[in-house]
Amino acid sequence: MGENGCRIGVFLCNCGGTIDSIDLLEVADHCRKIDDVIHVEMYDFLCSPSMSESMGQTIRDYDLERIVIGACSPRIYMDHFRDIIESSGMNRYMVEMANLREQCAWIHTCDGKGATEKAKDQMLMAIARSRRMTPSIHGTIASVDAELCDGCGVCKTVCEADAISIVSRKDAEGLLSNVDPKICEGCGVCVSSCPSGAMDMELFSNDEILAEVDAATEGSNGFPHIVIFACHWCGYAAGDMAGIKRIQMDPRFRVVRTLCSARVDPEWILRALSNGADGVMIIGGKPGHCHFEVGSLRTRKRMTLLGKLLAQFGFDRGRFSVAWIDADQAEEYANVVDSFIEEVVKLGPNPMNEPREEVSGLTGTWAEKLARLKE
Ligand code: SF4
Numbered sequence: 559m560g561e562n563g564c565r566i567g568v569f570l571c572n573c574g575g576t577i578d579s580i581d582l583l584e585v586a587d588h589c590r591k592i593d594d595v596i597h598v599e600m601y602d603f604l605c606s607p608s609m610s611e612s613m614g615q616t617i618r619d620y621d622l623e624r625i626v627i628g629a630c631s632p633r634i635y636m637d638h639f640r641d642i643i644e645s646s647g648m649n650r651y652m653v654e655m656a657n658l659r660e661q662c663a664w665i666h667t668c669d670g671k672g673a674t675e676k677a678k679d680q681m682l683m684a685i686a687r688s689r690r691m692t693p694s695i696h697g698t699i700a701s702v703d704a705e706l707c708d709g710c711g712v713c714k715t716v717c718e719a720d721a722i723s724i725v726s727r728k729d730a731e732g733l734l735s736n737v738d739p740k741i742c743e744g745c746g747v748c749v750s751s752c753p754s755g756a757m758d759m760e761l762f763s764n765d766e767i768l769a770e771v772d773a774a775t776e777g778s779n780g781f782p783h784i785v786i787f788a789c790h791w792c793g794y795a796a797g798d799m800a801g802i803k804r805i806q807m808d809p810r811f812r813v814v815r816t817l818c819s820a821r822v823d824p825e826w827i828l829r830a831l832s833n834g835a836d837g838v839m840i841i842g843g844k845p846g847h848c849h850f851e852v853g854s855l856r857t858r859k860r861m862t863l864l865g866k867l868l869a870q871f872g873f874d875r876g877r878f879s880v881a882w883i884d885a886d887q888a889e890e891y892a893n894v895v896d897s898f899i900e901e902v903v904k905l906g907p908n909p910m911n912e913p914r915e916e917v918s919g920l921t922g923t924w925a926e927k928l929a930r931l932k933e
């Protein structure tokens with residue numbers, strides 16, 4: 559049993575050698591030292607049928623309770639891995655993936671050291687998040703804590719899917735929010751809108767994301783330390799597309815995947831900055847193109863206000879940015895992220911954090927490495 563009471567198994571895949579800009583042996587050693595990690599295995603093609611059998615056997619042999627996979631994008635094989643762990647006797651949602659291929663090895667091919675540090679941090683984040691995961695019946699849907707809900711109805715007004723009804727309590731006076739799991743699309747807008755903290759997601763819960771944010775800011779501690787919240791359908795998909803196109807980017811950022819930009823809670827931004835992140839960015843789909851229709855519009859309204867409030871919390875406004883990028887805009891994704899990193903470097907380290915050295919060897923040689931790759 560690990561220190562926090564769960565048994566985590568880590569599976570790393572080098573995708574037949576296509577992830578070889580990352581030193582996966584170093585990543586594996588790093589994972590072995592993380593609390594609660596009981597077992598680490600490396601594969602060539604984790605998604606192949608024979609490897610699936612082997613993975614299932616390992617889950618049973620080590621009596622694993624959480625699975626963390628470092629491989630391709632969770633947008634591709636998450637459901638496949640959920641099927642494997644379910645057939646091994648686990649709840650199908652107790653798996654998290656770190657994207658070591660599209661959004662690490664493939665966009666940082668010319669900087670193996672930077673890619674490896676990023677891979678280690680993304681694994682640390684995924685493992686931290688997995689500790690907070692709880693078995694789920696429906697997956698990514700909203701759920702209500704009846705003790706905290708006061709029946710105000712804010713969640714109902716923001717739910718575009720019309721999945722929420724406000725009902726009379728059966729056991730007491732008063733009203734209560736009720737989510738229809740068959741209609742809920744999992745955008746999470748109701749969660750970040752609930753004034754009582756009564757709404758949460760079964761997957762992508764506040765606890766999970768905050769654990770990931772904490773891990774993102776405790777990882778490799780050089781400057782700059784940048785956290786990006788990327789919407790699964792738009793910004794994150796554009797990051798995958800950047801990898802597929804092998805667009806080369808500065809590796810000094812860590813990505814937290816969310817289901818919609820409107821799911822991003824202002825508390826997450828403040829948490830990251832208070833933890834010492836030098837910059838925080840949200841990337842959602844262009845307003846009007848949002849997968850959930852009005853998610854980006856809500857994000858724009860809420861985050862404009864947050865931007866103004868940040869100064870009152872003592873943060874430089876330039877440390878926070880919101881960008882609108884659609885799934886097919888890989889070049890824009892790379893430009894926006896690289897430009898933000900440059901701006902944060904100009905601002906210097908977050909004064910909330912201890913003084914740190916700039917990550918050695920990256921800034922000075924970055925342009926040369928990129929130029930070499932393009933030759
Ligand atoms: S917004 Fe929160 S407190 Fe208000 S009804 Fe919905 S879940 Fe309950």
Ligand code: SF4
Pocket residue numbers: 699700716717718719720721722737741742743744745746747748749
């Ligand atoms: S997660 Fe989105 S779709 Fe589901 S109940 Fe909340 S606002 Fe509605």
